[in-house]
Amino acid sequence: xxxxxxxxxxxxxxxxxxxxxxxxxxxxxxxxxxxxxxxxxxxxxxxxxxxxxxxxxxxxxxxxxxxxxxxxxxxxxxxxxxxxxxxxxxxxxxxxxxxxxxxxxxxxxxxxxxxxxxxxxxxxxxxxxxxxxxxxxxxxxxxxxxxxxxxxxxxxxxxxxxxxxxxxxxxxxxxxxxxxxxxxxxxxxxxxxxxxxxxxxxxxxxxxxxxxxxxxxxxxxxxxxxxxxxxxxxxxxxxxxxxxxxxxxxxxxxxxxxxxxxxxxxxxxxxxxxxxxxxxxxxxxxxxxxxxxxxxxxxxxxxxxxxxx
Amino acid sequence: xxxxxxxxxxxxxxxxxxxxxxxxxxxxxxxxxxxxxxxxxxxxxxxxxxxxxxxxxxxxxxxxxxxxxxxxxxxxxxxxxxxxxxxxxxxxxxxxxxxxxxxxxxxxxxxxxxxxxxxxxxxxxxxxxxxxxxxxxxxxxxxxxxxxxxxxxxxxxxxxxxxxxxxxxxxxxxxxxxxxxxxxxxxxxxxxxxx
Amino acid sequence: xxxxxxxxxxxxxxxxxxxxxxxxxxxxxxxxxxxxxxxxxxxxxxxxxxxxxxxxxxxxxxxxxxxxxxxxxxxxxxxxxxxxxxxxxxxxxxxxxxxxxxxxxxxxxxxxxxxxxxxxxxxxxxxxxxxxxxxxxxxxxxxxxxxxxxxxxxxxxxxxxxxxxxxxxxxxxxx
Numbered sequence: 040x041x042x043x044x045x046x047x048x049x050x051x052x053x054x055x056x057x058x059x060x061x062x063x064x065x066x067x068x069x070x071x072x073x074x075x076x077x078x079x080x081x082x083x084x085x086x087x088x089x090x091x092x093x094x095x096x097x098x099x100x101x102x103x104x105x106x107x108x109x110x111x112x113x114x115x116x117x118x119x120x121x122x123x124x125x126x127x128x129x130x131x132x133x134x135x136x137x138x139x140x141x142x143x144x145x146x147x148x149x150x151x152x153x154x155x156x157x158x159x160x161x162x163x164x165x166x167x168x169x170x171x172x173x174x175x176x177x178x179x180x181x182x183x184x185x186x187x188x189x190x191x192x193x194x195x196x197x198x199x200x201x202x203x204x205x206x207x208x209x210x211x212x213x214x215x216x217x218x219x220x221x222x223x224x225x226x227x228x229x230x231x232x233x234x235x236x237x238x239x240x241x242x243x244x245x246x247x248x249x250x251x252x253x254x255x256x257x258x259x260x261x262x263x264x265x266x267x268x269x270x271x272x273x274x275x276x277x278x279x280x281x282x283x284x285x286x287x288x289x290x291x292x293x294x295x296x297x298x299x300x301x302x303x304x305x306x307x308x309x310x311x312x313x314x315x316x317x318x319x320x321x322x323x324x325x326x327x328x329x330x331x332x333x334x335x336x337x338x339x340x341x342x343x344x345x346x347x348x
Numbered sequence: 349x350x351x352x353x354x355x356x357x358x359x360x361x362x363x364x365x366x367x368x369x370x371x372x373x374x375x376x377x378x379x380x381x382x383x384x385x386x387x388x389x390x391x392x393x394x395x396x397x398x399x400x401x402x403x404x405x406x407x408x409x410x411x412x413x414x415x416x417x418x419x420x421x422x423x424x425x426x427x428x429x430x431x432x433x434x435x436x437x438x439x440x441x442x443x444x445x446x447x448x449x450x451x452x453x454x455x456x457x458x459x460x461x462x463x464x465x466x467x468x469x470x471x472x473x474x475x476x477x478x479x480x481x482x483x484x485x486x487x488x489x490x491x492x493x494x495x496x497x498x499x500x501x502x503x504x505x506x507x508x509x510x511x512x513x514x515x516x517x518x519x520x521x522x523x524x525x526x527x528x529x530x531x532x533x534x535x536x537x538x539x540x541x542x543x
Numbered sequence: 544x545x546x547x548x549x550x551x552x553x554x555x556x557x558x559x560x561x562x563x564x565x566x567x568x569x570x571x572x573x574x575x576x577x578x579x580x581x582x583x584x585x586x587x588x589x590x591x592x593x594x595x596x597x598x599x600x601x602x603x604x605x606x607x608x609x610x611x612x613x614x615x616x617x618x619x620x621x622x623x624x625x626x627x628x629x630x631x632x633x634x635x636x637x638x639x640x641x642x643x644x645x646x647x648x649x650x651x652x653x654x655x656x657x658x659x660x661x662x663x664x665x666x667x668x669x670x671x672x673x674x675x676x677x678x679x680x681x682x683x684x685x686x687x688x689x690x691x692x693x694x695x696x697x698x699x700x701x702x703x704x705x706x707x708x709x710x711x712x713x714x715x716x717x718x
Contacts, residue, residue: 066392070390070392073386073387074387075386075387075390075392075393076390076392076393077390077392077393078392078393078394078395079393082365082366082395084362085361085362085365085366085395086362086366086395088358088359088362089359089362089363089366089406090404092352092359092362092363093406093430093431093432094430094431094432095430096430096431097403097430245399245400245401245404248401248404249400249401249403250401250403251401251403251404252403252404252430253404253430256404
């Protein structure tokens with residue numbers, strides 16, 4: 040009991056720290072692509088400390104405060120279900136559909152809080168974010184179905200175990216197609232170009248987050264860090280073969296080695312997202328929805344059909 | 349409980365290294381902002397990012413002259429920001445009127461209406477001069493002397509008296525209602541034309 | 544310098560509008576003077592002769608003559624020629640009335656608002672003259688205008704209460 044709580048706490052601290060490093064990596068790699076120097080890697084931690092130390096001067100009622108905590112709670116819960124090497128608290132219960140569902144709830148929570156504040160920009164941003172969420176469901180569904188058909192099971196832990204013997208998922212053709220479709224969906228989940236219409240800085244003043252002041256924004260930064268970690272970890276587990284290392288004798292070295300291998304795979308996924316995001320401009324919401332329902336759907340559906348043959 | 353004053357050095361370090369700027373480019377100095385943000389004089393290595401929402405920003409750059417129309421919006425935006433907030437005035441127009449010293453439409457002495465922390469002289473200052481001013485602002489934050497927001501709260505009657513003398517009493521409601529008759533009439537016109 | 548093209552255009556227009564006087568000032572600039580009640584006919588004539596856009600309506604206050612001179616600045620893309628069209632109207636506020644030209648050139652609506660706000664010239668037929676433009680309500684009530692009989696420096700000193708030590712001396716400015 041105590042050991043489970045301690046493991047959960049350590050996973051949370053590790054995920055928050057690495058998530059902040061990922062946010063810093065996004066900013067400094069984008070800056071280097073623009074031929075600038077860029078902020079130091081630990082910059083998001085300074086941002087969060089500054090935001091949490093601001094005195095708040097507005098209040099918009101209960102849902103405004105509650106929606107942010109709801110988003111953070113859903114992300115932490117999603118983190119506990121994903122197998123992290125040989126650790127993982129609730130990994131026996133974590134199946135694909137549950138984790139996908141839990142990773143989409145934070146957007147809903149932010150929408151509640153944003154719409155209850157009464158700012159018209161927040162309303163427009165919330166509409167667009169919900170439309171984006173609707174648009175990404177179709178290729179996401181086909182990709183998950185392709186995985187389940189191929190491996191015959193919905194449980195994430197069993198998929199990771201199966202990959203240790205059968206090799207990485209993306210070696211097989213149907214799962215390669217599913218991985219490509221899922222990678223395009225991942226751009227929208229991160230909130231990076233070309234699908235960041237819901238954040239849209241400068242166009243609608245950051246969309247849903249326009250009314251969030253000091254402490255709420257600090258909690259949202261923490262949520263973004265953990266969400267980055269959880270989404271890249273999920274991708275690395277189901278498509279790139281999560282790490283289960285049994286070479287060393289002591290369990291601590293095994294854990295450290297598997298965490299290291301997972302970190303490398305996660306950074307690879309992040310780099311692909313950064314490079315795509317630094318080049319493209321932004322799609323409008325109807326262009327984004329039309330794009331998602333055309334090519335990624337076709338690729339993922341092809342993958343699902345091939346997987347069941 | 350935890351005494352947060354023990355962590356003041358860490359919190360001041362975080363505050364001085366991640367100032368977010370409200371993207372409100374007043375006056376002719378708005379043209380000096382892009383050279384600061386782009387590759388040559390990179391401001392992002394100090395952690396400063398332009399941020400469109402006033403509720404999340406701390407630094408307000410007043411670049412250039414300020415007209416009474418703009419001053420009303422600046423006051424409203426300044427009061428929307430959460431504490432602690434800082435104001436940096438570029439150019440000689442916020443200091444004493446600059447080249448518009450005899451114009452009916454430019455504010456002569458900005459410190460009477462909004463508390464200004466650091467003022468940078470020049471008719472538009474070069475980016476190196478602006479970096480000097482930002483360095484001075486970081487020193488003020490680190491030693492805890494950047495207290496424009498405290499001055500605004502403590503001497504609110506003084507600032508409010510100056511604002512009301514310039515604009516007339518009840519200027520917020522009047523500004524919010526000024527355009528409504530024109531928009532309403534236009535809608536009636538269009539509705540009448542279609543029928 | 545070849546001023547043929549401008550001469551041809553001036554002569555064509557003067558044939559069709561006998562009430563006007565016109566001359567060529569220099570290369571690419573021609574100038575017309577017309578009486579104020581024939582503005583609309585002349586501008587329709589200009590529009591038919593490929594003067595597509597109106598750039599500005601400028602007002603000049605002649606205090607000693609007691610008149611305000613309105614200059615309509617027209618630009619032609621096909622000929623690449625800038626034309627001045629000058630009229631003079633009496634200066635008193637209730638007598639300074641000119642018909643509006645906003646149905647011929649739609650951009651004239653904004654320029655007429657500008658001239659109305661600062662020189663108090665009424666353009667008949669333009670119903671948006673009182674729309675909020677540059678001056679705020681407290682300036683409008685105090686009667687701020689760019690006419691030469693309005694003491695601008697005195698108004699600025701009264702409004703900002705800071706310029707008591709500045710004197711507008713023609714020999715030396717003391718700042």
